[in-house]
Amino acid sequence: MGAKGTFKIQIFLSCILLFGTMATKSLEIGYYRCTNTCPQAEEIVKGIVYKYVLQNPGLGAGLIRMFFHDCFVRGCDASILLDKSSHNPNPEKLAVPNNHSLRGFEVIDEAKSAVEHVCPGVVSCADIIAFAARDATYFLGKISYEIPSGRLDGRISIADEVKALPSPFHNLTVVKALFAAQGLSADDVVILSGAHSIGRSHCSSFRRRLYPVIDPTMDQKFGYFLRTKCPENAPVDGVVLQDFVTPSKLDTRYYRNVAELKGLFFSDWSLLTSSETVNLVHDFRTTPQHFETKFAESMVKMGNILMLPGTKGEIRKSCRAVNY
Missing domain, CATH: 1.10.420.10 (Peroxidase, domain 2)
Incomplete structure (x- = not known):
């Protein structure tokens, strides 16, 4: 058997091991590859992040900050991405620490659109944020790591809950x-x-x-x-x-x-x-x-901070709005 065949077997075995722990672990490295639901998801996101960071490194910083601001409020559930709507009349992105301050929403939008084109209804916006922050970290600092995935998107976003974030004025x-x-x-x-x-x-x-x-x-x-x-x-x-x-x-x-x-x-x-x-x-x-x-x-x-207990999650069709 050639080296290529051996490599495929190693990946297959690693995925079996991951599935064997799914009952006790909610997130897994290579989740979309191992479930074969969207094997190319991480590479798609990486390519789009690279394009934007190459043009404007500041957007890479924004993506890392977005991951932080998302995970500290209701866990890593992409609640930071939700626009104002009847379902969420005062979302997190309108809170003072976020409004006119957070950057990188267009990167996530494009990444979501590209992934949906290939694998509709499979990859969560929460995972896309996590992948984008990981990729920005590498492009800006050559710091490489694997980030587990398999998150769901939340349906609730409340500006008042942003008080969970540390402030630059705090001791x-x-x-x-x-x-x-x-x-x-x-x-x-x-x-x-x-x-x-x-x-x-x-x-x-x-x-x-x-x-x-x-x-x-x-x-x-x-x-x-x-x-x-x-x-x-x-x-x-x-x-x-x-x-x-x-x-x-x-x-x-x-x-x-x-x-x-x-x-x-x-x-x-x-x-x-x-x-x-x-x-x-x-x-x-x-x-x-x-x-x-x-x-x-x-x-x-930080990426392992889970959604609040009892929260109903979904895979959003659009990162800016809940599914109806």
Whole structure:
């Protein structure tokens, strides 16, 4: 038997093992391949994410953030994607932390359309978000990992529930509590905060650290620089890069920024207020490979946050609306 035949047998056997655990595990790596419902799903999503990130790396940052914002509210169920409707009159995407802030919806729309064309009614929007965040992580940081799939899409999206998300104004105690409510640790707080090395932020997320005086927990020269980007009484809420050194690369520069008091958010600085977190900040500064391994692990861990108990799930035909 040739090597190609052996490889096929190995995949077949691995799928049997996955099916054997389906009664006790709700998500599986390679779910659509092993069930043969849409073997090409992950590659389709990957190709579309690559196209968009190549054009605009900021969209990759948006996809990673979207995954975070989705999973922290009702679990990883794509509730973040639902538009306003009679069924969901005030959805999550209209909440302050999301409205005019989250990016990448068009990427998910195109990925869903492409997958539906090949495998109609099979691949959930929740899994597409998870795949897209995984692929963006690789394209921006060369961090590679497998993400389990088999999620269902939720039917409920409520803006008020976005309070489950950590805020840039929160101290470490509050952030840790919000992470713990999702089964995530203090280490996960530090690790996932590393995503602040890419993307951009609205001035309103940190302006209070600049006026009337620059926050003493911020490097003063950095604070004066930010004032030039975010005037006190600006008529429009401006945006700045979250990392001015390597803005399009998911790397450990964020941890150097935090250690030098050049993080944008109060929540960034708060990582330095406890030995439980500050040691990991300094570890990642000097050991990029350690961060890459841990970031991959935490993204998978976050992706395992399930829908609320009793929630009815479905495979949406459109990621923006529930099935009727």
